[in-house]
Amino acid sequence: MDAYFRLDGIRKAFGGHEAVKGVSIDIRRGEVFSLLGPSGCGKTTLLRIAAGLEAPDAGGVFLDGEEITGLPPERRRINTVFQSYALFPHMSVWDNVAFGPRVARRAEAALRPDVGRMLEMVGLAGRAEARPRQLSGGERQRVALARALINRPQVLLLDEPLAALDRKLRQRMLLELDRIHDEVGITFLYVTHDQEEAMSLSDRIAVMNAGRVEQIGTPAEVYERPASRFVAEFIGDTNLMEGVVLDGAAGGVRRLEIPGLGEVLAARGRDSGAGERVLVSVRPEKLHVSRGSLPPGSGRNVIRGRVEDVSYRGAETRYWVRAGALRIAVVEQNARLQHGERPPTWDESVWVGWHADDAFVIGSPAGGETG
Ligand SMILES: Nc1ncnc2c1ncn2[C@@H]1O[C@H](COP(=O)(O)OP(=O)(O)OP(=O)(O)O)[C@@H](O)[C@H]1O
Ligand SMILES: [Mg+2]
Secondary structure (H helix, E strand, C coil), X not given: CCCCEEEEEEEXXXXXXXXXXXXXXXXXXXXXXXXXXXXXXXXXHHHHHHHCCCCCCEEEEEXXXXXXXXXXXXXXXXXXXXXXXXXXXXXXXXXXXXXXXXXXXXXXXXXXXXXXXXXXXXXXXXXXXXXXXXXXXXXXXXXXXXXXXXXXXXXXXXXXXXXCCCHHHHHHHHHHHHHHHHHHCCEEEEEECCHHHHHHXXXXXXXXXXXXXXXXXXXXXXXHCCCCHHHHHHCCCCEEEEEEEEECCCCCCEEEEECCCEEEEECEECCCCCCCEEEEEECHHHCEEECCCCCCCCCEEEEEEEEEEEEECCCEEEEEEEECCEEEEEEEXXXXXXXXXXXXXXXXXXXXXXXXXXXXXXXXXXXXXXX
């Protein structure tokens, strides 16, 4: 893999507290790469080290084959967009965007077409004379983006740039960011604690937990093949079932005993031997709930349960089904309902089914371990 922007063995402690515990990441040229993890896991610290705003205790930062660990921020071709827009309030939109090139002493006549083009790109050509306070949150964030991109950085760092926006605006800005990335082709390192943002924007994601990277992969990889319990629970919702392997055909279908549920089949995930205790992850949308019996088939798991909760969400309905000691979450698309069909309701006895191919074996129940 051709690493373009690389963080290698980064460590950083504040006082006695280790915020980043040896993180290595290779980002490809032109990639949108996200750091995703809960509050306090070290995302901003890593980003500040990438930007040169903070020095690592150990490890190096490399850009396009050169070590830049010791370079001050202004000598790196890296720009940052922060959560709070950090615009100059007394300057017009135009002057905010022109700020970087002016500091770099570019001639006014030469920078004018650039500023115009940037404002065009972020859809603010008509607001050049406005002050930041006259703009909406989304518009301000687009000015911040234009102001960073006009410096033609090799890498753009974005630290929760959409966190202050409401959900609808965030979704629109994500599409905008995607389009702008296609247009400029710059490498993006995007920090967020919002898995939906990371999933919809990124080519690849590093899932972080307590100063470490737990898994690096495409959005589909981290969702479909979580490397640890933490990843399975942090990315989307999942059902975790703890059990013992009865027989562990390598790479094939494994038979497991889940206390209270009986025997279930799991076809994917980590190889494990007979007698081993494992966790199985099944995403709620992979399960089906039915009042009538579900058709048996090879590789299909079917169990009996009782509906404890139902939550109608418009596009989908969520069920929580009690089966032995487990409370199983099921998501059904409402579009699947046939005319006249009555969905299961509260306290009804139901069948819950899922295919062995959708059951993913994760390491031991103890947690963090990867396969
Ligand atoms: N300058 C500092 N001095 C002392 N501790 C710090 C400093 N900066 C960060 N920390 C600590 O390091 C840890 C990681 O912080 P960091 O800001 O990198 O987390 P984060 O993943 O960006 O979280 P959030 O999602 O809340 O922004 C936290 O425990 C934080 O309190
Ligand atoms: Mg942060």
